[in-house]
Every structure is written in C-alpha cells, then in structure tokens.
Amino acid sequence: MWYETPDDAYFNLAIEEAIPRALSQGLVPPTLRFFRNRRAVVIGYFQYAEREVNLEYAKVNAIQVVRRFTGGGAVYHDLGNLNYALSLPFHLGVPRDMIEYYFFFLKPVVAALRRLGVEEAKVGKLNDLNIGSRKVGGTAASTRWEVAFFHGTLLINTNLEVMERVLKIPRQKLRDKGISSLRQRVINLQEVLGSISVEEVVEAIVRAYEEALGLEASYEEAPSDCELELSRRLYEKRYSRPEWNLERKPLSWFEV
Numbered sequence: 001m002w003y004e005t006p007d008d009a010y011f012n013l014a015i016e017e018a019i020p021r022a023l024s025q026g027l028v029p030p031t032l033r034f035f036r037n038r039r040a041v042v043i044g045y046f047q048y049a050e051r052e053v054n055l056e057y058a059k060v061n062a063i064q065v066v067r068r069f070t071g072g073g074a075v076y077h078d079l080g081n082l083n084y085a086l087s088l089p090f091h092l093g094v095p096r097d098m099i100e101y102y103f104f105f106l107k108p109v110v111a112a113l114r115r116l117g118v119e120e121a122k123v124g125k126l127n128d129l130n131i132g133s134r135k136v137g138g139t140a141a142s143t144r145w146e147v148a149f150f151h152g153t154l155l156i157n158t159n160l161e162v163m164e165r166v167l168k169i170p171r172q173k174l175r176d177k178g179i180s181s182l183r184q185r186v187i188n189l190q191e192v193l194g195s196i197s198v199e200e201v202v203e204a205i206v207r208a209y210e211e212a213l214g215l216e217a218s219y220e221e222a223p224s225d226c227e228l229e230l231s232r233r234l235y236e237k238r239y240s241r242p243e244w245n246l247e248r249k250p251l252s253w254f255e256v
Contacts, residue, residue, distance in 0.1 A: 001220045004035035009064040014235040020087040024145035033085045037077035040064040044072040049246045072140035080157035094148040105150040108208035134187040156189045
C-alpha cells in the first residue's frame with residue numbers, strides 16, 4: 001500500500017498506528033505500507049522534543065514535529081525520504097528475540113538495496129541500515145497488540161542541510177563516531193546509484209519481502225474503512241495535539 005498525506009505528518013503517523021491495531025483485531029491482512037512527509041521531524045516515543053529538535057527553526061520553516069508510538073531517535077522527513085512500515089502476525093515466523101527481530105525485518109531491505117546495485121548495503125548497529133560506514137536509514141519497532149510492527153526510513157534524496165539544521169545532534173555523539181558533522185554520518189541513496197526513482201526502490205523492497213515471507217503482495221490504493229476511522233480517532237485524540245507531540249505525555253493520557 002502506498003498511501004500518504006505528505007502535508008499532514010500527524011495523520012500519516014496516525015495511520016501508522018491504526019494499521020497494526022486493525023491487524024490485531026483480525027480486520028485487515030498483513031500490510032506493507034509506504035509513505036512520505038513533505039517537511040517533518042518524527043521523534044521517538046520516549047524523547048523530549050525540545051532536546052531533539054531546533055523548534056524555532058522548525059517553526060520558521062514550516063517543519064511539523066510529530067511523535068510516533070515506537071521508540072528510537074529523531075528523524076527528518078522530506079519528499080526525498082521514503083518511509084516503509086510492515087505489520088505482521090507473529091505466526092508468520094517473526095522471532096521474539098529483539099536482535100533476531102530486527103535482523104528478520106532488515107535483511108530483506110538490505111537484499112533490495114543490493115539488488116538495486118548498492119553492494120555495500122548492510123545492517124549497521126541493531127536498528128540501522130548502512131551503506132559502508134554511513135547510515136542510509138533508521139528503523140524502529142513495536143510488539144504491542146501481539147503484532148510484529150516494524151518501520152523505517154530510507155534516504156533517497158533528502159535535503160541533508162535542512163536535516164542538520166533542524167535536528168539537535170550532540171557534538172560528543174558525533175565525536176564518538178569519529179566525525180564532525182551529521183552530513184559525514186549519513187548518505188543518500190542517489191549518491192551511490194545516481195538517478196533512481198522512489199518507485200524503483202518501492203518495487204525492490206516489495207519483491208524482497210515477498211521472497212523473505214513467502215507471500216504474494218496485492219496492491220491496495222488506500223487503507224480500509226476501519227483503518228481510516230481508527231486513524232481519524234487517533235489523530236483527533238492524540239497525533240494532532242501538542243500535548244502528545246511536544247510534551248511527552250504518556251499513552252494512557254490519551255484515550256482512543
């Protein structure tokens with residue numbers, strides 16, 4: 001499924017949560033979704049927005065700040081960044097051990113990139129996707145509702161200058177990696193492959209997951225009615241509210 005609301009990152013993230021919730025109730029099949037945000041910073045569930053984001057720069061440049069329901073670090077999204085999310089029942093062979101869990105989901109993406117010609121594609125640390133020593137994507141996961149949920153970013157042609165300005169990266173963290181700037185740490189896919197379309201990347205990822213899972217993908221243009229209804233409720237009760245996105249209120253504070 002490629003369904004997105006690029007100008008509304010809050011609703012895009014509401015859909016992210018609605019899909020695994022609907023799957024847990026047996027209302028929808030296993031789902032692989034792709035989407036983009038035009039200009040947004042997505043922070044992890046446990047993070048404080050003011051520590052991770054240059055909020056003044058974000059405000060001046062109309063960059064939305066939205067919290068996701070999974071952990072992990074802050075990421076910058078624009079139309080040069082592809083987001084993918086996979087919701088599966090555990091009975092399809094998803095391991096419970098978290099190290100194996102991440103490898104289970106990342107291995108097909110590595111295979112997709114190598115198929116596209118990125119020979120140095122590999123799994124970095126636990127939840128990173130690397131090209132050589134540089135990061136081309138990050139991932140996060142959840143096992144809530146007894147659903148294996150995994151999502152990630154893939155830098156295709158992202159504006160790295162804006163990324164560096166809007167994210168607050170501690171200098172010590174960069175020094176620990178032996179670099180002096182964020183742009184030395186990350187890499188766009190187009191830097192390796194030259195001109196490549198988002199559609200080509202999507203197709204490669206779909207084929208790789210089909211092979212890994214032994215399933216055949218069917219294309220859906222939009223979420224089901226039940227997923228959209230749940231997305232609207234999540235959007236209204238949580239994702240559209242600054243109390244959720246900026247103030248790190250607990251999930252229990254937002255009844256859905």
